[in-house]
Amino acid sequence: MALVDLRGGGNVEALLTPLVPAMEAGGGAILILIDPEHLDQAPALLAVGATHYLVGPISDMGLRAALASAHRLVERLGGGVAHNQRAQRIRRGDALYWALGRDGQLRLSDNLARHMGLDDTRIAPAALVRRLPRVERRAVLAGLRAMRRAGRPAALAHALPERPGQRLVHHLRHSDGAIAADVEWLSDGQAQDGATRDYLTGLRSRQAALDWLDRRAGLATTILLLSISQFDRMNAAYGQVVGDALLGRIARRIERMVDDVAPGTMVARIAGTEFLVGLTGEAAGSDRATFLARQLIGAVGQPFSAGDHLIRLIARCGIAQARTEDDATQLLRRAGTALSDARQAGGEGIRILSAEKHSRQVDADRLETDLRLALDRGEIGIVFQPQYPVDSDKISGVEALARWNHPHYGPLGAGILFATAERSDYMLPLSAHIQAEALRQAAAWPRALSDLRLSINVTAADIAQPGFMTGLLGLVDRSGFPRSRLTVEITESGLIEDVGAASALLTALRTEGLGVAIDDFGTGYSSLSYLKNLPLDYLKIDSGLAQDIAGTARDRIIVRGVIHMAKSLGLKVIAEGVETEEQLHLLAREGCDFYQGFLRSAGVSSADLINLVLAT
Missing domain, CATH: 3.30.450.20 (PAS domain)
Structure with a gap:
């Protein structure tokens, strides 16, 4: 607020001209004090930019009332006291x-x-x-x-x-x-940096992003276009000031995540609630881009604190890989097409336009049909994600993961693959194929990998089949891979229906020399009866839970409790999805034994795994 005393005259223009632009820009109020004989000037003063006036003689009570009225205007323009407090709390992050x-x-x-x-x-x-x-x-x-x-x-x-x-x-x-x-x-x-910086978030501007893309024409480039869904409703609920501050907080989360996964990457705000992340070189591969997209969507999905309120947002991501003929505008347009696909489809909210294909919007019906041909065509492949002791750089084991190299959509991850198999009632043939292929490749590893453990996944549908154990043991023995180096991983959600039967099965597998792990602990019901009743060797902490170790104090308490329970029961603990040194340090301090994740390596082919082991 500004208080201008014009009693006894004064140069109105000289006094108000410097004040009005700043007050109008900041949502401020200007209170004018005038003499009774100059009351006829009030309309002109208001027209110039004053918001309130008070006619003399001026009493303390009258001045306090006028100031309160002006203050109320400032609050209203800013959205109210509580509104501004929320905005301030949000802004503190940027x-x-x-x-x-x-x-x-x-x-x-x-x-x-x-x-x-x-x-x-x-x-x-x-x-x-x-x-x-x-x-x-x-x-x-x-x-x-x-x-x-x-x-x-x-x-x-x-x-x-x-x-x-x-x-x-x-x-x-x-x-x-x-x-x-x-x-x-x-x-x-x-x-001077304003042309290349977004004024609201401090990220690079749309023009700077386009210039960056133009300079990389002809190079391997992938861009992620991230959009916040229904942000206009958030603005309607909390106001524009809070919305603007929140965009700054989102920008900081995006920057931190990108710095962890792909340092030096271009990050820009394109328009409104759309952000661009540009990847080049090794980081431009589809697996790394998809991984980063998932991490960004997860980061935006974490609640934002605004005073007494928690604001929750949803993001969608379109990914486009550059073609030789693409200029910056064309590549950005293709990413926009992928983003539109992601908004219309369900699932994890990510769609890709590969360099070879014109569309990556996944047709669920087509996938179900294609899956039945995928095994015969050799489209279902295996990658191995290395596992490391928390205190060593030497690979101690690997988990076999499935990838679908679809002829139209390109590489599809295990999430889409198994969701399609479950819908089409094709889980059993798919699971058997993945287990057999993982064992076949692992059995051919050279002597340098003779100490590595192999983990294969077993589904709820598998363990429900009569004769499952006999069939699995026969498969292992025919492959030539030693039973003593094999771990069977069962997701916790697949055990809920009959814990007793699962316990008997796992006991028998351990008797035959196999290791047993409960996978993705923390994603389903997480019943403590699993830890109480099941004969286990390993407990694998789900990636989301493992990443919480670097979150709030409450997050750390939960992760610490899971690790300590497992250790008290004599289990080895493996953390999935470890992405940062901080997460690794905290997990190791709490007693975690092994970890896997992008901090060290994504899933790699058998040949690349051999090279990794030989290099250490």
């Missing part, structure tokens, strides 16, 4: 700020730490000062000492590390007895 805690540690916003080139958001003050240009450190320290002595707000400025043309200014203030600072750009360099 803002540039820091606070000095009572423990003497600085806590930096994620965005400020990134610009300062720091890996941690909680550091000692000296660590921040050391990141500054040497010639500016003394002035910064002097400004901090002056702030402490005087106790009044102050400001200090400095250049960014290794970017001398860009400067930040820190507005120092006291907050709850400690020093804090709001930081903003001071340099013209940021303004």
Whole structure:
């Protein structure tokens, strides 16, 4: 709010001209004090930009009432107090700020730490000062000492590390007895960067993304086009201010996920709620792109906190692989087509336009028909995902995973493959084929891989078949792969109907020399009776649960409890879907034994697996 005293006259234009643009842009109020004899000027003042006026003589009560009225206007323009508080809480994730805690540690916003080139958001003050240009450190320290002595707000400025043309200014203030600072750009360099930066999220702009794609014409390039579904309804519920702040938070999550999976990747906001991620080189493969799409959709799907509210969003993703003739606009248009397919279809919300095909919208009926021919055509292949001890770089085992190399849709993952098999009542032939092919390839491994364990998946339909164990053991023996190195993995949801029968079957398999694991623990009902009644060697933690180890304190408690229960029962624990060093470190600290995931390796062919083992 601005209070302008025009009693006794004054130059209206000189006083209001600097105020009106800022107040209109920020949703502010201008209260004018005028003499009774000048009341006829009120309409003109309102036309110029004033929002309220008060006629003298001015009493304390009258002034307080006028200020309250102006304040109410500011609240309404901003969406109300609670609305603005929610927006502020959301914005804190993207803002540039820091606070000095009572423990003497600085806590930096994620965005400020990134610009300062720091890996941690909680550091000692000296660590921040050391990141500054040497010639500016003394002035910064002097400004901090002056702030402490005087106790009044102050400001200090400095250049960014290794970017001398860009400067930040820190507005120092006291907050709850400690020093804090709001930081903003001071340099013209940021303004000049406006054409290549999205003003709302700080990501690259649409034009910058198109320029980046044009420079990579003819190279192996894949783009992901991520869209937030029904964001307009979220805006209607919480307001535009909260929506804008939320887009900034989404941008930060996308950046962090991309940095973990494919560092150095182009990330841009294309328009509205659409974000582009550009992959090149090895990262442009369909498997890595699909994996990243799943991670991004999962990251956006995690609730956002806005005061007392949790905001939940859904994302869809279209993926397009560049063709030789594609320019930037054509590639972006093809990604848009894939995104449209993803919005219309169900499932995980991801569709791909490969370089060879014009459409990747999956026709479920066609898939069911094609699956019955896929085995004869040799389209169902096997990859092996390496497993590692948490304290070693040496591969200790692998899990056999299925891939469908569809002649029209290209590579399809196990999720679509098994969902199609279940719909078409073709699960048993498919499962038998995958088990036999995995054993055949593993039996041909050279002596260098003679210590590796092989894990194969067994479905609920498999274990329900009469004579299943006899058939499986015969298959293993005919392949020549040693029983002692084979682990059978059964998903927990497949055991719910008859725990007693499952227990008898697993006991018999262990007696015959096979290892037994319960797979994807944490995705289904997670009945503790499984751990109580089933004879197991391994418990495999589902990827979603394993990744929660780096989440909130509540998440860590749950994961820790699962690991400790398994260890208390004498089981080895394997974590799936490990993607970051932080997740690995925390899982190892809690007692996890083995892990698999993109942190070390995706699923690889048998030949590539041999090369991996020989290289270590």
